[in-house]
Amino acid sequence: MKKLKDILDNYSGIDGYRVTEKTVLSYELFFVHRDLETVRSTDTTSTEVTVYVNHGEFEGESAFHVFKSMTEDDIKAKIKSAAARASLVNNKPYELPGKGELTAELPTNLDGYEPKTLGRMIADAVYDADDTEGGSINALEIFIYRDTTRVVNSRGVDKKQTVNRVMIEAIPTFTDEKQSVELYEDYRFTVFDKEKITAEIREKMKEVADRYRAEKPGKELLINVVLRPFETAALCGQLSYDCNYRSIYSHANLHKEGDDLQTGDGDKINLTMRGVIEGSENSAFFDADGAPLSDKQIIKDGVVCGSYGPVRFGQYLGIKEPSGNLGCIELGAGTLEDEEIEKEPYIECVSMSGIQIDLYNDYIGGEIRLAYLHENGKTTPVTGISMSAKLSNVLSTLRLSKKTDVVRNYKGPVKLLMKGVSVL
Amino acid sequence: MPFSTYLDGIREDCRALVDELGRYFGYVSILGTDVRSAAYSADRRMTGARDSEGECGFVIKMHSGRSFYEYSCDDVTGDKKALAEKIVNAVRTDPELDGRRIKTSVIKDEPMKKDFVRETDFSDYTDEYLLKVCKEISDKLCEKDEKVLNGICAIQTHTVSKLFITKNRELSQHYGWANGVKYVIYNDGKMAHARKSEGAGTLAEIIEKLYNGLDGVIDLAKHLAKAQPIKPGVYDVITDSSITGLIAHEAFGHGVEMDQFVKDRAMAKYCVGQYVASPITNMHDGASATLSVASYFFDDDGVLAHDTQIIKDGVLVAGLSDLGSATQLGTEPTGNGRRDNYRRKAYSRMTNTFFSKGTDKLEDMIASVKHGYMLFETNNGMEDPKNWQIQCTAEYGIEIVDGKLTENYVSPVVMSGSVPELLKSISMISDGFEVHGSGFCGKGYKEWVRVSDGGPNLKARVKLG
Numbered sequence: 053m054k055k056l057k058d059i060l061d062n063y064s065g066i067d068g069y070r071v072t073e074k075t076v077l078s079y080e081l082f083f084v085h086r087d088l089e090t091v092r093s094t095d096t097t098s099t100e101v102t103v104y105v106n107h108g109e110f111e112g113e114s115a116f117h118v119f120k121s122m123t124e125d126d127i128k129a130k131i132k133s134a135a136a137r138a139s140l141v142n143n144k145p146y147e148l149p150g151k152g153e154l155t156a157e158l159p160t161n162l163d164g165y166e167p168k169t170l171g172r173m174i175a176d177a178v179y180d181a182d183d184t185e186g187g188s189i190n191a192l193e194i195f196i197y198r199d200t201t202r203v204v205n206s207r208g209v210d211k212k213q214t215v216n217r218v219m220i221e222a223i224p225t226f227t228d229e230k231q232s233v234e235l236y237e238d239y240r241f242t243v244f245d246k247e248k249i250t251a252e253i254r255e256k257m258k259e260v261a262d263r264y265r266a267e268k269p270g271k272e273l274l275i276n277v278v279l280r281p282f283e284t285a286a287l288c289g290q291l292s293y294d295c296n297y298r299s300i301y302s303h304a305n306l307h308k309e310g311d312d313l314q315t316g317d318g319d320k321i322n323l324t325m326r327g328v329i330e331g332s333e334n335s336a337f338f339d340a341d342g343a344p345l346s347d348k349q350i351i352k353d354g355v356v357c358g359s360y361g362p363v364r365f366g367q368y369l370g371i372k373e374p375s376g377n378l379g380c381i382e383l384g385a386g387t388l389e390d391e392e393i394e395k396e397p398y399i400e401c402v403s404m405s406g407i408q409i410d411l412y413n414d415y416i417g418g419e420i421r422l423a424y425l426h427e428n429g430k431t432t433p434v435t436g437i438s439m440s441a442k443l444s445n446v447l448s449t450l451r452l453s454k455k456t457d458v459v460r461n462y463k464g465p466v467k468l469l470m471k472g473v474s475v476l
Numbered sequence: 477m478p479f480s481t482y483l484d485g486i487r488e489d490c491r492a493l494v495d496e497l498g499r500y501f502g503y504v505s506i507l508g509t510d511v512r513s514a515a516y517s518a519d520r521r522m523t524g525a526r527d528s529e530g531e532c533g534f535v536i537k538m539h540s541g542r543s544f545y546e547y548s549c550d551d552v553t554g555d556k557k558a559l560a561e562k563i564v565n566a567v568r569t570d571p572e573l574d575g576r577r578i579k580t581s582v583i584k585d586e587p588m589k590k591d592f593v594r595e596t597d598f599s600d601y602t603d604e605y606l607l608k609v610c611k612e613i614s615d616k617l618c619e620k621d622e623k624v625l626n627g628i629c630a631i632q633t634h635t636v637s638k639l640f641i642t643k644n645r646e647l648s649q650h651y652g653w654a655n656g657v658k659y660v661i662y663n664d665g666k667m668a669h670a671r672k673s674e675g676a677g678t679l680a681e682i683i684e685k686l687y688n689g690l691d692g693v694i695d696l697a698k699h700l701a702k703a704q705p706i707k708p709g710v711y712d713v714i715t716d717s718s719i720t721g722l723i724a725h726e727a728f729g730h731g732v733e734m735d736q737f738v739k740d741r742a743m744a745k746y747c748v749g750q751y752v753a754s755p756i757t758n759m760h761d762g763a764s765a766t767l768s769v770a771s772y773f774f775d776d777d778g779v780l781a782h783d784t785q786i787i788k789d790g791v792l793v794a795g796l797s798d799l800g801s802a803t804q805l806g807t808e809p810t811g812n813g814r815r816d817n818y819r820r821k822a823y824s825r826m827t828n829t830f831f832s833k834g835t836d837k838l839e840d841m842i843a844s845v846k847h848g849y850m851l852f853e854t855n856n857g858m859e860d861p862k863n864w865q866i867q868c869t870a871e872y873g874i875e876i877v878d879g880k881l882t883e884n885y886v887s888p889v890v891m892s893g894s895v896p897e898l899l900k901s902i903s904m905i906s907d908g909f910e911v912h913g914s915g916f917c918g919k920g921y922k923e924w925v926r927v928s929d930g931g932p933n934l935k936a937r938v939k940l941g
Contacts, residue, residue: 066777080818087576089578091543091802092547092821093546094548095548095550096549096819102526114525117530119482119510120550121486121551134527138524138525140525140604141525144521168568168570172570172572189739190740225862232740234741234862238921268784302628303625303661304661306667345633382850405858405860405865405866406867407860408856410887412666413703413705413887418892419890421863435863440708476709476939
């Protein structure tokens with residue numbers, strides 16, 4: 053980094069620069085059934101340089117990669133070429149984030165273990181849940197990462213953050229002589245807790261056994277549907293994307309400040325973009341520009357009340373203090389209790405192929421791989437169904453649980469109740 | 477641009493490291509990658525010209541007779557003995573896992589030395605010219621209708637150099653691919669997005685395709701701004717080649733990736749030799765099966781490209797394998813071992829996947845539908861190879877009534893249901909054929925690789941919602 057910074061500082065044909073260096077150390081285990089198929093380890097660094105050139109009323113920028121294979125002359129040639137490209141790019145000028153130094157690390161206990169020991173402990177935690185008759189874990193992938201990101205720019209930013217994280221991909225399966233079914237489990241954490249991992253996988257083992265017993269409902273339904281955090285996070289992601297400075301600047305946003313998304317009597321949506329959410333691997337202390345992050349509420353009581361995003365597009369929109377590009381989403385808790393959900397028949401989605409949300413076409417839907425139909429005091433696993441609804445109706449009438457959880461970059465209600473959804 | 481001079485100059489270091497690691501492992505390979513990408517874009521308010529995704533590094537694959545080991549790094553120069561020791565230490569496992577290893581057959585390391593090149597015309601075009609093309613197209617789109625909020629045009633070139641070395645094998649390949657897209661954000665009381673993506677081996681083709689059909693994108697945006705949601709139900713559908721490809725890819729392609737066979741994750745494992753589709757159906761995959769975005773000369777395991785027939789006259793005949801899965805299954809690898817990049821593991825992956833053309837005329841197919849939809853433009857899809865369910869989302873559909881396309885557009889359209897039911901419902905296949913080389917495919921929710929898919933128009937019966 054020092055050599056690269058020296059070259060850039062002394063290069064006369066550019067007016068500014070930003071360097072992003074990401075080092076990833078990983079240890080990975082891949083199991084087929086219970087046997088180890090592949091062991092992987094990585095030690096790689098990727099470096100991207102963006103140079104800025106002012107020309108006339110415009111500012112242009114262009115980026116390139118610096119590889120370990122490059123000599124000093126190679127790097128100088130890349131800078132020259134990028135500067136020439138930048139002089140062809142006619143964008144509105146903006147100011148890079150100014151002086152700031154930081155070294156930060158997300159809280160973790162993962163760095164207290166040797167990777168090979170931690171890998172085995174995680175595998176043990178997963179396979180401890182593999183004790184159901186007819187059940188098995190047909191595949192398991194464990195990724196232990198230590199990511200260090202450093203951003204340096206020509207205005208004095210020099211920030212570094214480190215995230216220790218684990219991703220598990222497990223395939224719980226249930227098999228007998230008639231058929232075999234599976235579910236997909238993607239579980240991520242920054243703090244190792246053996247019991248929590250085993251409990252998470254055990255829950256999936258139970259669900260996959262239910263998928264085996266699941267049947268397609270005999271008729272089309274117009275029914276309440278409950279979403280879990282993974283799908284609720286996807287919905288929040290779509291709503292937040294619409295409030296990003298970049299979407300607004302490029303005219304891609306559907307909603308604007310003051311728009312009321314909820315005309316009905318459901319729980320009101322309160323959506324806040326955050327830099328750090330405890331337990332989320334997506335937490336960050338600064339964004340890709342090295343800009344500090346300020347949490348920002350974007351929807352208050354169902355009404356769009358703000359926007360967020362990269363400094364550049366914030367400045368383009370005339371925002372005095374841009375928030376920085378916040379990566380975590382918090383949806384405020386609602387008032388919904390389980391007893392209230394039970395008052396009417398409902399379908400509780402457990403696994404979807406991928407929820408489809410289309411703001412422009414006012415649509416929410418998707419194929420459901422496993423759900424529970426709760427009706428007349430009975431719970432029946434169902435599969436082979438698809439749901440669809442008008443998104444505006446869902447937003448207006450949705451109910452949100454009091455209980456919250458953290459899943460990936462989302463913190464919020466564990467249940468989102470959609471009313472009157474078509475299920476085929 | 478020729479084959480990477482960096483990779484060319486590091487062959488001896490790779491050979492020396494293979495030799496050194498050969499003291500510890502029966503099989504050692506090194507894949508060196510040098511991938512460069514450039515991206516140009518323009519819209520109403522911004523322009524861009526930059527290097528896009530790129531990589532330059534090494535992945536070393538080792539086999540002990542039981543498990544596989546891999547180490548990814550940025551550099552293989554310097555003291556080979558020290559590097560080999562570092563690698564061996566980095567892939568050590570906890571002793572408690574020592575007794576839990578897969579069983580495999582021996583990896584064949586058949587001798588071959590060859591350099592493969594597919595020329596591009598990328599160096600014929602300057603940055604200035606490509607930006608001018610993007611800006612002109614963006615301006616033309618914006619000028620066509622006052623309801624156009626933004627008109628976007630982007631061009632990307634992708635140049636790949638790869639070097640593969642084992643004790644007996646030394647292969648290199650160099651090729652490129654270009655993509656382009658024109659895109660409109662339109663507001664006619666309701667917002668709509670319309671796009672047309674292109675892929676080709678040369679920039680000349682991409683530029684020509686981008687300039688063509690500007691009115692078509694605007695017309696599509698106008699229709700999409702008036703599109704309604706579809707009434708959920710089971711319909712007769714005619715697919716455009718993009719949706720045909722999506723079905724080939726999601727409904728069946730993922731299910732015949734043979735690393736899923738190893739894990740007992742694919743129903744297809746038990747269906748080889750059986751009818752899985754209508755008897756008029758034929759399907760292929762392969763890096764050498766057609767020229768598109770996934771056309772390489774050898775895969776990331778150093779296996780030469782194949783053209784694999786997956787379905788023959790409705791019968792499942794073969795799957796797609798990487799070196800690891802083939803070694804476990806005792807079969808020959810089919811050249812489908814692909815990595816997201818040198819930092820990631822190789823899996824069995826699709827390349828160019830398509831249904832073969834049939835004999836029906838598209839107009840006859842549309843005329844045969846009493847009430848249904850013609851579906852266009854892939855949005856996304858999700859596989860479920862174990863349970864053979866699919867979800868495929870088309871950007872839009874046009875209603876067919878009494879054998880004629882109407883002006884009624886529906887969007888989005890989510891196809892879902894049982895794979896065998898869908899494939900067995902195929903009743904007509906057109907004599908047209910197009911493969912779309914602008915897609916990416918993930919395995920689960922990660923491991924993104926460039927893929928193409930397509931084929932003729934199909935007539936089938938599916939659940940839409």
